[in-house]
Amino acid sequence: MAAGSVGELRRQALEAIDAAMDLEAVQAARTTWLGRKGPIVDALRSIKDRPPEERRDLGLELNRLRDELEAILSEREGSLEEENLRRRLVDERVDVTLPGRPRAIGGPHPLRMAEAELVRVLRKIGFSIVEGPEVESEYLNFEALNIPEDHPAREMQDTFYLRDLPGLLLRTHTSPVQVRAMRASAPNPLRVICPGRVYRRDDDVTHSPVFHQIEGLAVGEGIGMHHLKATLYEFARQLFGADVPLRLRPSYFPFTEPSTELDVGCPFCHGQGCRVCKGSGWIEVLGSGMVHPHVLREGGYDPERFTGFAFGLGIERTAMLRYGIDDVRLLYLGDLRFLTQFQGSEA
Amino acid sequence: MQVLYSWLREILGELPLAEEVANILTGLGLEVEGLHRQGEGLRGAIVAKAADVSPLTARLWRVELDTGSGRAVCVTGASNVGRGAVVPYAQPGTRLPDGRTLEPAEFHGQVSEGMLLSADEIGIGADHDGILILPQDAPLGQDLATYLGLPDAVFDVSLTPSFAQHCQNMLGVARELAAALGMILPAGPGRLRSGDGDASLAVRTDPALCPLYLGARLVREDERPTPLYIQRRLWAAGMRPVLPIVDLTNYVMLEIGQPLHPFADDRLVGAIQVRSARPGEQIETLDGLTRVLESGDIVICDEAGPVALAGMMGSQRAEVTEETAEVFLEAALFKPASIGAAMRRLGLRSEAAQRFAHGLPGSLPWRALQRMSELLPEVGWRMLPGIAVAGEEPAAPPAINVDPHYVRRLLGIDLSQEEQCDALRRLGFEAGGDRELAVTPPYWRIDVMEPWDVAEEVLRSVGVDRLPEELPPPAPRIAEPPSYALRLEALAALEALGYRDALSYSLCDPKELESLGRPAEVETANPLSVDMQALRTTLLQGLLKAVRHNLAYGRQEIALCEAGRVFARDGDAVVETEMLAAVLAGTRLPFGRYEAERVDFFSLKGDIEAALRLLRVGALDFAPSQDPALHPGRQADVFSGGRHLGRLGELHPSVQRHLGLDLPVMVGEFRLAEINLAQVAARAKSTPRFPALIRDLAVVVDQAVTYGRLRQVLRAALGELLVAETLFDVFTGSPVPDGKKSLALRLTLQSPERTLTDADAEAAIARALQALGEHCGAQLR
C-alpha cells in the first residue's frame, strides 16, 4: 500500500463514519474500520511486506489514522448517547399534577386534640393526671361536694340515676375524682387534674347529655386565692396566647368559696362583640374557687390547716372555641366529613 | 332575671351609663348575659287623646285624636280605646322600634293618619291585644319616648344560687350596685307598725313548715288602673298585668323579694291553717290543673280545705277577680327545702316558688306589708289596721367571729383588719373587734354564716382585681394511672394505620346492644329517651352507628376507632372496663386511578397485628371464636402470652342486615388493661453474624388443617434454626386433589454460631417434612 492510499483509506473511512446516523451504525463503522479484520489492522499487518525505507512512515501514518478515527468515533458515540438519554428523559416525562398514590390516613378526634392540649399545659404547670369512675356514688357526686339533697345546685345538674342501683348515678362532673384523689393523698400536698366523661340530662345545640370535663385541684398549707389566680392566668396565657385579655369575676359553685369564673377576651372579635361572645367581648372558659372547708374535710384534710383551690372547664366548649364548631352534636356523630377536616384537607 | 335600668336609677338616684352598669354587675358576680333597649329607634310618636270614637266596621273603629296642637284621625282594630282615653299616637313618618316607618293608609274609605300603638309595638311589653292606655295626666303632644323614658335598658342577669337569696329583687341588685359605686345603700321599707293582732283573723301554722305567717285585710275604696310604671316593670320582668291588687303584690315581690298572696276574702271559709298536705290530697291550682300532693308539701287551708299550694300557686276557689272588693293578703315564710322539693316534683317554677326556695330574711314579710300599705292608695285600696300573726319572726343569727389572718391567707391579699371592716361595711355589714372581727350581716343577708362566707364578701367588696398573682409552691408529682397514656397511645397506633377516632355516646338503645349479642346490664332510671337508656356494653354499637351514618351519605372508605368505657353489672356494683375498638368497611382508598382494595377479615387482622406491635405487645395467637354477632367462619379471639386481649371478625351477615348496613363490616374490640399487661419490654438482640439460607417449601394438606397448626409444627421441628417463615401462596383446585390445599412457604434458616451449608438446609427441610407429614398429614408438593 502506497502512502497515497492511506489518504484514500482516510477519505473512505470518514465518509462512512459521517454516514452513520445512529449509535448502532457508529458502532458498526468502528468494527468495520478499526476492527481486527478492518483495513487499518490489515494494512499494519502487511507493513512487513513493504520495503524497509517505507515501513516507518507508513506505520506512523496508519497509527495516526487509527487514533484519529478512534477519537472521531468516540466523540460521535458520546454525543449520540447523550442525544439518546435526552430523548428518553423527554419520553419519560409525567404529568406531575396527577394524584399521588393515596394512603389512607387516620387522625385524632377534635375533642381528644383539645383535651391533649389542656393536659399538656396543665402538666407543665405541675399537675398530674388522676381518673375515676363514671358511675359514681350519689354521696361523692353531691354530699361530699357540699351539695346536700335539698340544695338548689342540684337543679343545676340534672342527673341520670340508675335503675335498681340506689345510691349510684352517672357523675355530673369530674369533681368526685377530686375527693377520691384527696382521700388517697391526704395530708400530703396535692396537684391533680381529672379529665373525663360526665353526664347530664340535657340535650340541645350547646349541651350534650354526655360530655367531657377537666378539673384541677391544688391542696396544701398556705394555698391562697392569689395562687389560684396565677395558675389560671398562666394556663389561659399558654392556651390562648400571652397577650389575651383575662378577667376573673365572682361566681358561685357549692364546692368552692369564694368562687370565681375566668373570662378570656373573645378571640373571634378581639373584644368588639360578636355572635360567639353574645356581644360582650368576653368568653367564659372556666369556673374556679377556693375549696370549701366541707369538701376538704371530706377529702381527709383538716380545713383549719389546709386550704386549696379547684377549677374546671368543659372540653367540648374548648374544642368548639378552638376549632370554630357550632353544634356540639357534631362531635358525636362519627361523621368522617366532619372528623377529617382537622388535619389539612382530604385529597 | 330581667332588670330595668330606669328602676335601678329610681332607687339609687343617679347611675352611670347602662353599659357601665352591666360591666359593674358582671364584675360583682351578677353576670349580665344580655343587654337590650326597650323602645330603641322609636321616633315621632306622641301622646294624644281620643276625642271621639265611632265604629267604622264591625271590627274597626275611627278615632278622632286631640294631639294638643291639632286634630288627626286614626283607624284602629283595638276595642279598648274609649272616648277620652289618652293613647300613644304614631303619626305618619313615625319610626317604630321594629324599623317600620308609618305612612297614611286607607281602610274602608277612611284615611288613617298613622296608628295607635300597643305596648308591644312600643317595645315595652308583650301585650299586643290592645292599645296602651296612658294616664289621664299625660301631656298631650309630648314626644312619647320622652314621656315613657325610652329607650330604657333591660339587663338579662343570670343569678347564681348565691345571689338568688338576696338579689332576686330590684332592691337587692340596687344595693350591690350602690356598694360597688360607693353610694349609700338604699334602706328599703321598714317593718309595718301594726297594732295588736286582729282576733277576727284566726291563723294557725306549723312552725316547722311555716315559721311566720302574716295576714292583712285589704279593702277596695276606688277603682283605679294599675299605674303605668308598675305595668311597665311587670312586663319587663316577663309578668302580665292582670288586676291592680294582684299586680301590686307581684310588684312588691319584684321590688323587695317577698312573694305575697292575695285571697278573695269572701271566698274563704273560717279560719286559716298552714299545714303539711295529706298524701293524695288534691288542689286545683290557678292554671286549671289538678295537682296531687304529697306529705311535706305545704298547703294553706280554710275550713273547706286547701286554698293554696303554699309559696307556689293559689287555687281557683279563692282567686281574686274583678268583683273582689276585700282581700286577705298573705305574707309568710315557708321552709325553703319543702318549696324546692315541691317545685321540682310538680315542675311548677312560679316566681314566688323560686324566691321561697332560696330562703327569705325573717323580717321581710313585715317589710312587704309596709310597702304594700304605701302603694295600695295608688290603686284605690287600703290596708285595715290589725295584722293576724302566726308563728314568730326567726331570730337574727349571732355575729360571726373571723380571724383577719384567715381572710388574708385565704385570699392572698394583704388587707389590714380595718380594710377588711371597711370592705364589709360597704356591703351593709356591721364589723369591728380588736383581735378578731365580729361581723353582723345586714338583715337581707341570711346566707352569710361562716368565716369563709365573710372572706368571700370581703373579696367581692374589694374586687377580684385586687388579687395578686403568685404561682403556688410546687408539690411532688403523683404516679399517673397507666390507662390515660395507653389509651392515647392505642388510638395513635390505629390512627397511624388510617383509622379515625370517633367518640360516641356511652348511652344507647338497649335493643341495639341486644342485637349485637351484648345485652345491657346497667340502665338509667330516668332516660331522656329510649335511644339513650342503656349504658353501653360494647364500643361497637356506637362505631357501627357511625358506619351507617357515613354509608348513608355515600362514603365507601370507612375506618373508625374509639377508646372508652363499657359497663357491666356485678351485684350492686357497676364494673367499668376500658376498651379499644376498630371498625373497617368498604375500601381502603376512595374510587380513583389506583386500585381500591375491598377490605376483608385479613385487612382488619393485619391492622390489629400492626397496631398491637406498635403498642409493643408480644407474639399474638389467633383462635377461632364463637360470637353469635360475628360471621361463624370469620372471627377469632386474640391472645398474647395466654392473655385474652379481645376479638375480631366480620359482622354476621344477618346482624349486618339488621343494622341496616349494606356491606360487610369488620369489627374488633380489645381490653386496654389486657393490652397493657401483654406489653413486653423493649430489648436489643445481637445482630446475626452468619448469613441466612432461604428455602421454599410447598406442601399439600387437608383443607381442615390450619396454617396456624402447620406453623406450630414447623417451628417445633426446626427450633431456633428457623428465624422466619413467610406464607406466600395458598392454592386449591387442579392439580391439587379435592379436599386438599397447597401451602407454599419461604423459610429463612440461620445459625447464631456458624455459616449453614446446603447439607444443613437439606437436613432441616427433611426434618420439617417428616414432622409435617406426621402431625399434619402433609405431603411435599
Ligand SMILES: [Zn+2]
Ligand atoms: Zn366576640
